[in-house]
């Protein structure tokens with residue numbers, strides 16, 4: 099890939115940047131979940147694994163995990179999907195493959211640098227915007243702006259008349275993530291302090307989830323399901339409802355992350371109401387995708403990409419139900435700050451969103467490399483280990499969270515809560531480690547697909563061909 | 568380029584309206600409320616003892632706790648040596664140390680506190696190049712008794728050098744560099760600094776108020792709590808010895824703790840300049856853990872300039 103950095107744009111084969119992004123994202127997925135599993139081990143066995151130095155301390159490693167999975171795996175898988183899907187839907191080529199290849203290279207370099215810096219403890223001390231401001235600025239300028247330019251120019255130079263749902267979302271989200279990055283990091287750029295800093299920290303975190311991860315993940319499903327099943331999208335109107343309600347409702351409830359802080363009361367109440375309204379885009383999305391499946395439910399069993407996408411959609415149901423009620427004042431005090439929220443965060447990012455992105459990376463890499471998946475068996479192993487590992491994670495952390503909540507009411511000495519949570523910490527570690535191992539299997543499977551997968555004849559799609567192994 | 572659809576033009580405008588409206592409500596409107604908050608004593612103490620910033624900054628790129636003030640308990644007037652009627656807590660910013668937010672951006676202090684600090688406290692006279700000594704004083708403003716920042720270098724002639732020359736090391740507390748350690752070591756991934764307004768463990772103490780954060784950066788509230796809230800930990804437990812054992816290896820005092828050990832913050836040598844043999848310590852600790860030794864190995868006393876000193880000073884300052 100690196101040889102294309104200095105090639106002429108015309109000489110770069112179509113799809114190169116998408117393939118580059120695809121493999122990068124899987125590698126970050128392996129690294130990120132490996133770090134997650136390491137962190138989980140530290141919480142279960144604090145004196146094991148400690149090499150003595152500060153570098154393997156939980157406080158140094160936790161944010162490295164979170165940023166590796168969010169900005170490595172999830173966001174790069176998004177970029178992969180954009181490089182691949184946006185041109186296809188516009189019946190055109192990617193505006194600039196060269197920009198794409200550079201984008202991916204600068205992304206890998208910047209992220210590696212950023213994670214190293216975090217690992218060394220150089221942090222802004224703000225959750226989710228932990229990167230010091232020079233890394234934030236780099237990410238905005240060298241990562242998100244070039245990505246947005248490529249997506250926007252591809253859409254503007256499309257050869258279709260209308261723009262399909264997926265591309266509205268891509269265009270809007272690439273724009274919004276830049277705004278979120280710049281506004282959310284204002285406290286670091288201009289040294290804003292106090293509650294302003296605290297609130298903008300969560301404004302950033304909330305909107306990265308709501309205006310970047312959630313809409314892009316959904317947009318991918320709007321492509322994958324109709325494409326692979328051959329059914330047209332159930333309803334474009336519901337797609338409209340989804341789009342507009344994301345922009346209007348999801349951009350507003352940032353304060354629900356700070357319900358127990360001394361922010362203005364009206365803001366917390368407002369956030370709490372808007373948060374329930376996020377159920378509108380959530381229900382619109384899930385129903386639209388599931389109704390598109392009509393008559394093709396056999397593919398849920400037979401086809402890997404469909405299975406991944408539909409599983410992700412189904413996981414969005416408990417996710418959003420949980421979200422909607424956990425942020426009301428009546429409930430939030432009970433679960434805030436407990437393992438329950440960690441479980442919710444993984445249901446969102448490891449459940450809902452990862453399954454949707456996984457499908458896009460599977461589909462995109464096979465299509466662009468024109469090779470059928472090397473092994474369905476390994477694909478199935480990946481799927482089930484991911485799902486079971488995640489479920490163990492989610493169940494154990496949810497229980498741990500409920501224990502902590504109960505501890506608050508009954509005022510037990512805190513250490514008793516720590517003791518009671520111990521078995522669930524071990525279970526979470528085991529579940530998470532399954533996820534990590536399954537990703538190594540996936541990386542191997544994709545690598546073998548690139549090398550030995552059966553060639554897909556011109557004019558055919560990979561999903562039309564039978565699996566061979 | 569085919570964007571000439573009327574639908575897309577309308578759509579783009581609606582989009583701008585929606586996102587702009589959302590930012591108006593969630594950013595601009597709350598900013599008025601937050602800007603109206605008036606610093607409390609707590610806020611002044613926090614920002615004066617933590618200094619300009621406790622996260623990544625150009626003045627301390629590796630988060631070593633540099634570019635920080637120290638908090639000193641002054642019992643005798645540093646100029647005359649005469650005993651003060653009441654000991655004063657002062658915040659010493661040696662020459663070159665970045666000044667705190669309230670001093671550089673006095674609007675941050677909030678109405679009243681700002682006016683008092685400017686007029687009576689003479690904070691505008693403080694200069695980074697020459698350093699300054701601050702303290703918290705109280706005065707009347709429109710009938711209210713408010714705290715304000717006083718630049719003792721300007722009002723009393725107490726320079727950083729004069730204060731430090733007379734200060735007994737036992738009365739010097741490195742709270743500022745300790746806060747940096749707190750951020751760098753990720754204590755806030757397990758501990759919160761925000762007892763909740765609704766039901767919470769009573770032991771954690773009262774939740775903070777609106778004006779308690781002015782000038783603090785980062786606030787490091789923490790969102791995941793795997794351990795007790797620390798906002799008032801100094802009032803529950805003020806034992807330096809306990810803290811020392813607990814940080815070296817929490818399982819020395821709390822066998823079931825999942826807190827990591829922070830022995831590496833001791834640095835290379837102990838208080839007597841002797842090299843600390845961590846490998847030996849750990850081997851002995853493991854034997855103790857397995858029941859092969861009756862007592863745990865001794866925890867070395869930390870050196871005066873070690874990172875752990877700052878951290879313990881910070882934790883004990885959380886009253």
Ligand code: HEM
Pocket residue numbers: 307311312354355373374376377380417418419420421422423424425430433434435439442443444446447450451790791
């Ligand atoms: C109706 C929809 C949703 C609502 C109302 C909601 C609400 C919330 C609330 C209130 C919290 C903070 C809880 C606390 O700390 O007390 C939270 C945390 C979180 N949510 Fe959601 N959520 C929803 C859906 C989602 C989705 C779709 C995603 C991501 C794709 C997501 C990702 C997260 C993450 C990662 C956290 C953890 C933040 C942390 O580190 O504390 N949520 N959610």
Ligand code: HEM
Pocket residue numbers: 130131132133134135136137138141160163164167168171172439440443444447448452526527529530531533534756790791793
């Ligand atoms: C793509 C997959 C994953 C994503 C996107 C992800 C994302 C996240 C996020 C957003 C957080 C912060 C949660 C919060 O503050 O509420 C987090 C924390 C964490 N994750 Fe993951 N994660 C993934 C996979 C894993 C795996 C496989 C493990 C292995 C056990 C793991 C272990 C952890 C641990 C131990 C924490 C710290 C939780 C705490 O502080 O209590 N994660 N992860």
